[in-house]
Amino acid sequence: EQIMKGNYDHFMQKEIHEQPESLTTTMRGRLISGDSSKAKGVLLGGLKDHLKTIRRSRRIVFIGCGTSYNAALAARPFMEELSGVPVTMEIASDLLDREGPIYREDTVVFVSQSGETADTLQALNAIARETDCGVHINAGCEIGVASTKAYTSQIVVMTMVALALGGDTISSQARREATLDGLLDLPNKVREVLKLDDELKSLAKLLMCEQSLLVFGRGCNYATALEGALKVKEVALMHSEGILAGEMKHGPLALVDETLPIIVIATRDACFRKQQSVIQQLHARKGRLIVICSKGDASLVCAGGSCRVIEVPQVVDCLQPVINIVPLQLLAYHLTVLRGFNVDQPRNLAKSVTTQ
Numbered sequence: 480e481q482i483m484k485g486n487y488d489h490f491m492q493k494e495i496h497e498q499p500e501s502l503t504t505t506m507r508g509r510l511i512s513g514d515s516s517k518a519k520g521v522l523l524g525g526l527k528d529h530l531k532t533i534r535r536s537r538r539i540v541f542i543g544c545g546t547s548y549n550a551a552l553a554a555r556p557f558m559e560e561l562s563g564v565p566v567t568m569e570i571a572s573d574l575l576d577r578e579g580p581i582y583r584e585d586t587v588v589f590v591s592q593s594g595e596t597a598d599t600l601q602a603l604n605a606i607a608r609e610t611d612c613g614v615h616i617n618a619g620c621e622i623g624v625a626s627t628k629a630y631t632s633q634i635v636v637m638t639m640v641a642l643a644l645g646g647d648t649i650s651s652q653a654r655r656e657a658t659l660d661g662l663l664d665l666p667n668k669v670r671e672v673l674k675l676d677d678e679l680k681s682l683a684k685l686l687m688c689e690q691s692l693l694v695f696g697r698g699c700n701y702a703t704a705l706e707g708a709l710k711v712k713e714v715a716l717m718h719s720e721g722i723l724a725g726e727m728k729h730g731p732l733a734l735v736d737e738t739l740p741i742i743v744i745a746t747r748d749a750c751f752r753k754q755q756s757v758i759q760q761l762h763a764r765k766g767r768l769i770v771i772c773s774k775g776d777a778s779l780v781c782a783g784g785s786c787r788v789i790e791v792p793q794v795v796d797c798l799q800p801v802i803n804i805v806p807l808q809l810l811a812y813h814l815t816v817l818r819g820f821n822v823d824q825p826r827n828l829a830k831s832v833t834t835q
């Protein structure tokens with residue numbers, strides 16, 4: 480059943496719309512229920528005997544390529560917060576090129592949807608013969624070359640790893656409970672955001688002839704900016720760049736004019752005020768803005784200029800990247816169809832890159 484398109488035109492479309500189910504499968508049997516209907520913790524069989532060692536690490540190093548790297552980047556803030564261990568990011572090929580140092584006291588996490596990527600495997604070989612432990616994503620089979628449901632499931636897996644590492648300290652209890660509740664409700668929230676499909680299709684019609692598209696994000700949603708731009712680039716074959724909003728004044732601002740479309744991710748989290756200020760500065764330069772914001776925030780984020788708004792359900796900050804990527808996946812999909820390109824097999828790309 481998984482390798483049939485069913486009622487969908489393309490696998491990428493099917494896999495985007497399947498995310499409520501794939502996320503449910505990723506979490507199945509891993510959230511421990513308490514007395515009430517609420518989950519009380521997470522149980523990751525593959526990790527449980529190693530948690531103490533990981534907690535004692537000097538750093539956690541995430542290594543991956545492409546979308547898997549972006550998923551790790553999305554999970555990094557919460558991983559640092561709950562584990563208290565600094566997390567550093569490595570693109571596998573770059574670590575290999577530099578022969579970057581990895582120490583005995585490091586925990587190295589290899590993130591891969593296929594487990595076949597040559598650079599990631601070579602980095603693994605350079606560090607150890609084999610892994611000590613791991614967690615399966617369980618998102619089901621993904622056929623479209625552009626990764627969609629694997630991305631959101633990877634974020635959820637790494638969020639569960641962070642919860643497992645965090646232990647049950649009193650100081651983090653409220654935060655853990657909010658995240659566990661957020662995980663349980665996440666499939667419903669993704670179902671809700673998928674209803675924006677028509678809205679994204681009409682946005683795609685507006686943008687289909689553009690040369691370029693910028694995506695600004697920060698905090699947990701810096702990864703969303705990179706991943707959204709990657710989707711647009713790889714399937715719609717449109718130049719697109721994900722930009723860390725905090726770096727705006729160090730270059731990207733020079734590109735802003737009345738024609739270049741810019742997507743700004745400004746959902747509610749600790750970075751919201753800073754993103755509001757970014758929007759104001761882009762308005763002041765007459766930027767052509769499309770803002771992704773939390774439901775009910777449209778007039779707030781657009782005060783001071785005109786912009787198109789995509790309102791998404793608000794969830795706990797560490798899971799917001801799972802929600803926010805969905806409109807960008809839909810946009811990339813519709814742009815590709817409208818521009819007449821191959822959705823499931825973009826030119827020059829392969830589902831798993833097994834050569835260097």
Ligand code: G6P
Nearest residue numbers: 544545546547591592593596626
């Ligand atoms: C290729 C695929 C991407 C994927 C990347 C890393 O570029 O097209 O979708 O994110 O490889 O693959 P991995 O299987 O290691 O996650």
